[in-house]
Amino acid sequence: MKHLPKHLQPRWRYLAVGIEAWPDADFDRGAFQRDLWYAAQNLYGDTGSAEADLTVLAFHFADGDGETIVRAHRGTEDRARAAVAALDRVDGDPVGLRIRGISGTVRACEERYLNGRTGRGEQRDVVFENESRPAVVRDARVDVEGADGFAGATRLDFE
Amino acid sequence: MYEAVHAHPDGRSTASRFARTAERYGYDGVVVRADDADPHYDRLREACAVDVVDAAEIVAPDPQRASGAVGNARTKHTVVIVSGGTNALNRFAVEQARVDVLARPFEGAVAATSADENDNRGDGEVNHVLAKAASENDVRIEVNLGPALRTRGGHRVRHLSKLRQLKRLLDHYDAPYVVSVNPTSHLQLRAPRELAAVGDEIGLGDEWIREGLDEWGRLVAQNRERRSESFIAPGVERGRYEEDD
Numbered sequence: 061m062k063h064l065p066k067h068l069q070p071r072w073r074y075l076a077v078g079i080e081a082w083p084d085a086d087f088d089r090g091a092f093q094r095d096l097w098y099a100a101q102n103l104y105g106d107t108g109s110a111e112a113d114l115t116v117l118a119f120h121f122a123d124g125d126g127e128t129i130v131r132a133h134r135g136t137e138d139r140a141r142a143a144v145a146a147l148d149r150v151d152g153d154p155v156g157l158r159i160r161g162i163s164g165t166v167r168a169c170e171e172r173y174l175n176g177r178t179g180r181g182e183q184r185d186v187v188f189e190n191e192s193r194p195a196v197v198r199d200a201r202v203d204v205e206g207a208d209g210f211a212g213a214t215r216l217d218f219e
Numbered sequence: 220m221y222e223a224v225h226a227h228p229d230g231r232s233t234a235s236r237f238a239r240t241a242e243r244y245g246y247d248g249v250v251v252r253a254d255d256a257d258p259h260y261d262r263l264r265e266a267c268a269v270d271v272v273d274a275a276e277i278v279a280p281d282p283q284r285a286s287g288a289v290g291n292a293r294t295k296h297t298v299v300i301v302s303g304g305t306n307a308l309n310r311f312a313v314e315q316a317r318v319d320v321l322a323r324p325f326e327g328a329v330a331a332t333s334a335d336e337n338d339n340r341g342d343g344e345v346n347h348v349l350a351k352a353a354s355e356n357d358v359r360i361e362v363n364l365g366p367a368l369r370t371r372g373g374h375r376v377r378h379l380s381k382l383r384q385l386k387r388l389l390d391h392y393d394a395p396y397v398v399s400v401n402p403t404s405h406l407q408l409r410a411p412r413e414l415a416a417v418g419d420e421i422g423l424g425d426e427w428i429r430e431g432l433d434e435w436g437r438l439v440a441q442n443r444e445r446r447s448e449s450f451i452a453p454g455v456e457r458g459r460y461e462e463d464d
Contacts, residue, residue, distance in 0.1 A: 080240075080406060102371055103420060142420040145413035148369045156406035158244055159413060200239065212232030212405045214239050216266050 071134035074117070076160040076173030077144055079126040082210040083181055083196040083203050085153035089119035092128065095150045100143035112136040114143060117166060118174070123181040125198060127174050129166060137162055186218055220411045221435030223250035223274065223300070223322075223399045225329060226258060230403035234258035237405055238267040244410040250435055252276035252300055252322070272439050274298035278328045282311035293317050297442045300361075302328050304341030313353040313360070319438055320397055321353065322361045325381050329365075329401055345385055347392070354394035359438065360385070362431055364414060365401040367421055379421050386423055397438070398431025 063069075079092075093116040100109045113136075117129040132140035144157050163169035181196040188195070188204045188211065195204040195213075202213045222241055226234040234251050235258070241249045248270030251258060254277075263271040275292035277300065279285035285301055285308060292299050300320040301312040304327020312321040323329070327341030345360060353360050362385060366378040389396050398418075402408045409417075411432055418428030444450055449457040 082406075102375070103417075138416045138419060141413055141416035145409045145417050146368050148407065154404065154406045156240070156404075156408060158410050201236070209231070211227055212236040213227070214233065214235040216235040216263070217233050 072131050072164075073134050073137050073140075074163050074166055074169040075130045075132060075137070075140055075144065076163070076169050077128050077130055078158045078160050079121055079128060080156040080158075081121075081124040081126075081150075081153050083124040083205075084210070085124045085150075085155070087121070087151040087153060089116055089128075091151040092116055092119060092121075096130065096143065096147055099147040100139075103143055103146050104139060108139060112139045112143065114140055118170065120174075120176070120178045122178050123196065124203065125181065126178045127160075129169055129174070188213065188217075220246050220429070220432040221248045221250050221270070221272070221439065222246050222402070222408060222432070223252050223320075223397070223435060224408070225276075225401065225403045226251045226253065226256040229254045229256050229276075232403075232405040234271060235263055235267065237402070237408065238263060238269050238271050240405040240408050242267060242269045244408060246411065246432075247436060248272060248439070250274045250298055250439065253296075254278055270439070272297055272435075274300055276300040276302055276322065278302045279308070281305075282307050285311060286315075289315060289317055297439060297446065304328060304343045306343055309343045309345060309349055310352075313349045313356060313358045315358070316356045318356075318358050319442065320359045320361055322399075323363050323401065324349075324360060324385075325378065326363065326366065329403060345388060347388060350388040350392040350394045354392045357395060359395040359397045359434060360389065362386070362389075362396055362398045362423070362428075363401055364398060364417065364428075365407070367417065368400055368409065369407065383422055386427065395434060396431050397434045398428050399435075 096114055100114055112132050115131045117131055119128040120126050141159055160173040181198050184195055184197050185192050186195045193204050195202050200215045204211045204213055224237045237249050250272040252274050260271055260273045273296050275296040277285050277288045298319050300322045301318050302322050303309040303324040309324045312318050324343050324345045415425035415428045419425040
């Protein structure tokens with residue numbers, strides 16, 4: 061297919077999104093894309109979704125820590141932001157999402173807002189509520205494993 | 220801008236984790252709605268770049284029991300929040316000047332372990348009588364954005380229409396309000412800009428949402444001043460004269 065003339069090509073904005081989840085969360089780009097579409101569709105319907113046309117581009121996620129780029133049409137950044145905020149779980153795993161910034165090109169977006177460090181979790185045992193429990197430690201963040209799922213803490217809680 | 224959170228053991232994340240996340244998201248602080256939680260506030264404030272406010276959230280089945288708890292909490296905590304959810308509790312909260320915030324007037328207490336918020340329904344309502352009383356007693360009514368972000372389908376539709384109605388009432392009677400997503404883990408926290416975008420999308424307006432997030436800050440500042448030793452009555456303080464220029 062022939063390229064569109066430059067002035068008719070769609071204008072995009074690229075949203076750098078930071079992803080946080082519990083360490084046992086496991087989903088890929090496809091699942092994230094699907095749930096983002098559903099979130100957008102549930103929030104503002106088919107017409108709004110088509111208008112924003114949210115697409116997940118670069119996707120890095122491992123051990124409950126990740127980042128991605130979401131593409132949206134220029135002028136619909138705020139709608140895209142709302143859809144990302146309304147995405148609370150991916151594949152059943154609760155996620156915490158935050159838009160780090162918006163750029164006009166993928167490259168600028170990567171350079172400015174993505175740090176290329178995902179995962180890096182370190183297994184360790186910690187004492188939480190007077191019990192020794194396995195935990196995943198990532199810089200100051202500590203996710204403690206319990207009987208009914210994880211609990212979020214920081215190093216400060218163990219000093 | 221502040222966010223009011225349910226910290227461990229009421230929620231899944233500790234107050235320090237909330238504070239850390241809120242700091243990255245651009246909040247000025249977190250209000251810890253403690254029911255069972257009891258973090259070391261002094262240590263947290265020292266270690267975190269954001270403010271950590273001690274608040275008590277009173278979850279009671281009826282006004283009689285809530286009343287005693289409010290009296291106890293008022294002297295110990297900076298902010299006193301009453302969880303609504305039934306018409307009797309909502310009415311009780313807005314008629315008590317000792318109460319700062321009426322939380323979740325529609326849905327009542329949040330369950331920390333419940334993964335699904337859909338099964339979490341109260342039958343409370345806010346009408347013009349309550350909005351007027353809230354305005355007179357300076358009780359802030361909470362606009363709970365949680366279900367708007369975390370539920371789907373019919374539950375969300377019903378909740379959104381309640382929020383729209385609530386906004387009309389609050390605006391008409393000029394009643395104070397606060398906005399929160401009622402996060403029980405740091406994953407449920409969302410940045411102020413994101414909430415403003417959602418507010419715009421669901422018809423509440425972005426400025427209106429920001430105002431509600433800011434209101435926590437004003438509330439905290441006002442209560443801290445009142446609890447400080449130099450405070451005697453509104454406008455009357457112990458201390459040095461103000462300098463004349």
